[in-house]
Amino acid sequence: xxxxxxxxxxxxxxxxxxxxxxxxxxxxxxxxxxxxxxxxxxxxxxxxxxxxxxxxxxxxxxxxxxxxxxxxxxxxxxxxxxxxxxxxxxxxxxxxxxxxxxxxxxxxxxxxxxxxxxxxxxxxxxxxxxxxxxxxxxxxxxxxxxxxxxxxxxxxxxxxxxxxxxxxxxxxxxxxxxxxxxxxxxxxxxxxxxxxxxxxxxxxxxxxxxxxxxxxxxxxxxxxxxxxxxxxxxxxxxxxxxxxxxxxxxxxxxxxxxxxxxxxxxxxxxxxxxxxxxxxxxxxxxxxxxxxxxxxxxxxxxxxxxxxxxxxxxxxxxxxxxxxxxxxxxxxxxxxxxxxxxxxxxxxxxxxxxxxxxxxxxxxxxxxxxxxxxxxxxxxxxxxxxxxxxxxxxxxxxxxxxxxxxxxxxxxxxxxxxxxxxxxxxxxxxxxxxxxxxxxxxxxxxxxxxxxxxxxxxxxxxxxxxxxxxxxxxxxxxxxxxxxxxx
Numbered sequence: 001x002x003x004x005x006x007x008x009x010x011x012x013x014x015x016x017x018x019x020x021x022x023x024x025x026x027x028x029x030x031x032x033x034x035x036x037x038x039x040x041x042x043x044x045x046x047x048x049x050x051x052x053x054x055x056x057x058x059x060x061x062x063x064x065x066x067x068x069x070x071x072x073x074x075x076x077x078x079x080x081x082x083x084x085x086x087x088x089x090x091x092x093x094x095x096x097x098x099x100x101x102x103x104x105x106x107x108x109x110x111x112x113x114x115x116x117x118x119x120x121x122x123x124x125x126x127x128x129x130x131x132x133x134x135x136x137x138x139x140x141x142x143x144x145x146x147x148x149x150x151x152x153x154x155x156x157x158x159x160x161x162x163x164x165x166x167x168x169x170x171x172x173x174x175x176x177x178x179x180x181x182x183x184x185x186x187x188x189x190x191x192x193x194x195x196x197x198x199x200x201x202x203x204x205x206x207x208x209x210x211x212x213x214x215x216x217x218x219x220x221x222x223x224x225x226x227x228x229x230x231x232x233x234x235x236x237x238x239x240x241x242x243x244x245x246x247x248x249x250x251x252x253x254x255x256x257x258x259x260x261x262x263x264x265x266x267x268x269x270x271x272x273x274x275x276x277x278x279x280x281x282x283x284x285x286x287x288x289x290x291x292x293x294x295x296x297x298x299x300x301x302x303x304x305x306x307x308x309x310x311x312x313x314x315x316x317x318x319x320x321x322x323x324x325x326x327x328x329x330x331x332x333x334x335x336x337x338x339x340x341x342x343x344x345x346x347x348x349x350x351x352x353x354x355x356x357x358x359x360x361x362x363x364x365x366x367x368x369x370x371x372x373x374x375x376x377x378x379x380x381x382x383x384x385x386x387x388x389x390x391x392x393x394x395x396x397x398x399x400x401x402x403x404x405x406x407x408x409x410x411x412x413x414x415x416x417x418x419x420x421x422x423x424x425x426x427x428x429x430x431x432x433x434x435x436x437x438x439x440x441x442x443x444x445x446x447x448x449x450x451x452x453x454x455x456x457x458x459x460x461x462x463x464x465x466x467x468x469x470x471x472x473x474x475x476x477x478x479x480x481x482x483x484x485x486x487x
Contacts, residue, residue, distance in 0.1 A: 011470060014431045015459040017448025023287040024476050027322070028278045030270040030292055032057040033301055034465050035220065038065060038111045039227040040266050042119055042198045044085040045069050047231065049263035052082040056268055060464045065112040068104035072120070072128065082265070100126035108133045108372055108436070108464060111191050114144050117168055118177075118195035121153040122202050125172035129158065131165035135436065139370055141166065144192035147184075151196070151203070153177040179203030179258075183210045189367065190217035194224040200256035201233050208255045217367060218249040219302035219341040225254070226300040232262035247338045247364065270294050272301035274466050275324075276348045277442050279307060281476065282326040283315035284355055284450045290476075293323040306345035309337050313356060332356045334401070340364025343371075347439040350379045351447050353399040354388050366395035372464070373435035382432045382444055386454070402451070429455040438464040445473060 032055035041062065044051035056062065066076055073088030102120075106113040113132050120128035131137075142162035145155045153176065154169040171177055179200065184193060193215065200207035215221055225235055238253040275292045282290035297319045298304070307324065311317045313332040318325045334356035339346035346365055353360035368375035376397060380390040389400040430453055434441040438461050448454030462469040 011459045013459060014429070014455040014457045015470070016429050016455040017445050017473075018477060019452050020285060020449050020477055023289070023328075024281055024285045025289045026278075026476055027291040027293055028275075028472065028476070030275045030278070030295060031059070031466055031468075032268040033271040034059060034061060034273060035111070035223055035271075035301060036227060036268045037062050038115060039194070039198060039224055040230075040268060041065055041069065041085070042115050042195075043227060043231045043261055044263065044266070045072075045074055045087070045119060046122070046199065046202050047087065047261045047263035050084055050086045051263040052079055052084050052265045054082040054265065054267045055270075056083050057271065057465070059467055060107060061109040061112050064104075064106050064109055065116070068102075068106060068112070068116055071102040071104050072123065072126070073100070101129070102126065103129045103131075105131045105133075106136065108136055110136065110139060110189065110371070113164070114141070114189065114191040115195045115198065117141070117144055117148065117155070117166065118199045120168035120170065121148050121155065121177040122199040123170035126170045128168045128170075129165055130168060135372060137164045140189065143187050143189070144195065147182065147192055147196060148177060150182060151177055151180050151207075177203060179205035179207050181208040181210070183212055184215065185212045186214075187216045189370070190215060190220045193221055197221070197224045197228065197235075197254060197256060201228075201259045201261050203258060206255070206257040208253075210253050211251055214248045215251055217302070217340070217343060218251045219305075221251060221254070222249065223300055223302060228256070230266060233259060247340055249341075269296065269299060269301070271465075272299050272303040272306070273344045276303060276306045276345045277446050277469075278472070278476065279310060279315075279317075279324075279326045280348050280352050280443075281446050281449055283310055283313070283328050283332060284352065284446070285328055287328060289325065289327045291320060291323050291325045295324050297324055303342045303345035305339070305342040306349060309335075309339075309349060310352075312337075313352075334358035334360040336361040336363070338362075338364045340366075343367050344439060347375055347379060348443040348446065350397055350399055351383070351443040354383050354386075354402045355447070355450070356401060359398055359400045361396060361398045363396040365397065369394075371437070371439075373437040373440065375437065375440065378433070378435045378437060378440045379443070382440065385430050385432065386451075429453050431455045431457050434458050434461055436461050438462045438466070442466070442469055445469075449473065449477065 034057050037057040075086045077084055148155050156167040158165040236255040239250040240252040242248045242250040275295055278290045282288040307317050316327045316329050376392055380392050383390050388402045391398040432444040434457050441456050441462050445456055
């Protein structure tokens with residue numbers, strides 16, 4: 001079974017971006033949070049009673065995770081405006097279901113893959129083979145495997161040590177994920193630790209994690225804690241003192257005892273990671289205004305930090321009765337920012353920095369090199385193709401303003417009123433290589449709305465997080481004041 005949302009029309013590849021003809025003024029209903037959707041799917045799978053998820057994001061990552069849950073025995077169905085997830089019959093090592101051998105492929109989904117590793121190990125019985133796309137096979141999983149093994153799980157590499165595919169054994173098989181105590185330093189991805197936190201309430205010994213230094217993407221661990229709290233889970237959390245000027249959270253210990261996970265109804269708030277694109281457009285469009293419907297100003301989602309950074313660069317961000325209103329107040333300022341707390345939003349921040357009045361240095365980007373692409377190099381390559389100057393380091397970039405005149409590109413085309421590409425002599429487009437990365441595509445598309453001459457290669461990659469992204473941009477491009485930007 002699949003819940004994938006297909007684009008309503010086949011897009012040309014590359015897709016030329018038609019700039020705005022007037023200031024944007026619209027209300028955008030951003031889809032549900034991908035980070036919260038993935039977390040609540042895992043918690044719903046472990047709950048003792050059925051869970052109704054309202055606002056669950058329909059995208060490739062979540063769809064693949066749902067299909068993987070189905071392979072392990074969970075039943076899910078649409079229930080009005082929500083998705084109902086029901087737990088499977090309890091399996092033990094002594095019944096016939098112990099022979100279950102599931103095989104799942106999570107595609108490019110880093111979060112679903114790492115969450116599924118922990119979930120499969122936490123099952124009472126059975127075996128699960130986990131694989132992914134060619135890019136996902138390149139991304140690190142060894143740390144997650146070692147954390148699971150340290151807590152008693154059996155995980156085997158099926159081809160190459162340190163990489164997918166994996167075979168994960170449930171607790172009733174040889175070995176078993178029992179829980180216990182971990183001392184964790186910096187990791188390649190916080191997703192491994194979040195995965196363990198989500199399954200911790202079901203483990204015989206619970207989980208006690210001591211962080212020997214500031215965790216990688218600690219704000220996402222706090223998001224996991226918020227999701228656990230929403231599911232009725234009590235966690236003991238300790239913090240160490242940090243300087244007021246530090247970006248560190250101070251998170252030093254998380255202890256989760258064995259306890260039941262509550263089902264019931266969960267409402268997932270709009271996705272702050274997706275909201276950064278229409279927000280950036282409002283700030284870049286002279287006299288632009290976009291209201292992000294139902295997005296709280298102080299969201300628990302890490303990428304809400306982008307809105308604070310946008311305000312420091314000169315945009316106006318206001319709370320209204322129906323969401324957050326972002327508007328332009330003039331040219332944006334180039335400033336230095338630390339995006340360690342909001343790595344997914346960093347792609348849009350880097351692209352937006354190229355339209356500021358002076359250079360910007362953006363730090364805290366270490367995890368971006370092992371995402372769906374090497375996002376530091378992908379953004380740098382795109383901006384350089386447009387004539388920009390970008391300096392890069394292992395975890396930082398310095399981005400200079402793009403030249404006033406668009407840089408010459410490699411293709412000549414424009415979109416006809418019917419939305420198809422046609423060769424012309426008047427517009428020369430620079431084709432941005434998205435490296436099959438949805439965030440590269442979405443960020444440079446926003447730039448293309450305010451700077452002529454940009455085309456996006458492989459536009460279909462946005463299905464990973466926002467399948468209707470191009471429809472939203474088309475609506476924004478032609479929106480009348482107050483028109484909803486996502487139907």
